[in-house]
Amino acid sequence: MENNVITLTGTVETEPLYSHSVLGEDFYSFTLRVPRLSENDDLLPVTVAARQMDPVLIKNGNKVKVKGQLRSYNKYTGTKTRLILTVFAKGIAPAISEDNENPNEIFINGFICKAPIYRRTPFGREITDLIVAVNRAFNRSDYIPAIAWGKNAVFSENLEVGSNVMLWGRLQSRNYSKKISEEETEIRTAYELSITKIEKMA
Numbered sequence: 001m002e003n004n005v006i007t008l009t010g011t012v013e014t015e016p017l018y019s020h021s022v023l024g025e026d027f028y029s030f031t032l033r034v035p036r037l038s039e040n041d042d043l044l045p046v047t048v049a050a051r052q053m054d055p056v057l058i059k060n061g062n063k064v065k066v067k068g069q070l071r072s073y074n075k076y077t078g079t080k081t082r083l084i085l086t087v088f089a090k091g092i093a094p095a096i097s098e099d100n101e102n103p104n105e106i107f108i109n110g111f112i113c114k115a116p117i118y119r120r121t122p123f124g125r126e127i128t129d130l131i132v133a134v135n136r137a138f139n140r141s142d143y144i145p146a147i148a149w150g151k152n153a154v155f156s157e158n159l160e161v162g163s164n165v166m167l168w169g170r171l172q173s174r175n176y177s178k179k180i181s182e183e184e185t186e187i188r189t190a191y192e193l194s195i196t197k198i199e200k201m202a
Contacts, residue, residue: 003109004069004134004142006087006171008044009099010034012062016055019047026050029086030058032066034104034171042104042173044191047071048089063095070106070171070193072142083143085191087171104170106193108144109201110134111164118157128153132165132193146193156198164201169194 016028027047034042046066048058057064068090074081110132117129130146146167148156159165172194178186 002107004071004107004136006066006068006070006106007102007104008032008034008046008066008087008171009095009103010041010044010063010066012058012060012064013043015060016048016053016058028053032064032087035100036104036172042171043189044171044173045086046089047086048092052089052092054092057092057094065093065095065099067091069136070108070142070144071136072144083145085144104172105168106171107166107168108132108134108193109164109166110144112159112161113143115161116156116159118153126150126153128156130156130159130195132167144193145191146195148195148198152195152198156195159200166199166201167193167195168197170196 010032013031013033016030019027019029027049029045029047032044032046034044036042066087066089068088070085071088072083072085075084112130113133114131119127121127126149128148130148132144132146134142134144136142172192174190175187176190178188180186
């Protein structure tokens with residue numbers, strides 16, 4: 001079983017733009033609008049290699065199905081670093097009607113790398129924030145923020161650093177305000193795995 005699998009079905013929101021090059025291969029990024037059960041949609045970043053680019057398929061307004069992995073990297077801005085998440089596409093195809101039944105699914109198998117943070121919302125809802133390290137080839141790891149609710153939050157609260165866990169859920173986007181200076185704030189977008197099921201490996 002692969003340890004990092006994500007499948008998204010949605011509408012191409014932005015045209016692909018050049019992102020970066022690695023070992024002579026170019027990569028492009030675009031935004032995919034993925035529906036939620038609520039009225040809101042998630043706007044999720046997708047990265048695709050040039051050799052898999054299909055400009056006719058990956059076009060604003062087209063509905064596509066993306067299969068790949070959720071990956072992370074550090075972006076250096078001045079003296080600070082930010083953890084950036086993106087869906088690394090391994091395959092993109094036209095969406096069919098059956099794909100809309102589960103438009104946002106993710107599974108990861110990784111290790112708790114930071115002590116869980118448990119809290120309650122003002123309405124009394126229980127939440128636990130997790131950071132899970134998922135091994136990748138060439139001794140690399142992806143660091144995935146995850147959020148658990150209710151009984152999953154209670155279960156996750158006492159997980160120890162180093163615990164091997166399997167998580168199922170969906171990738172969601174969330175806007176927040178970041179204070180830049182005394183007079184300036186900036187709207188940013190965070191991405192996290194919203195957990196629907198969690199299991200601790202023996």
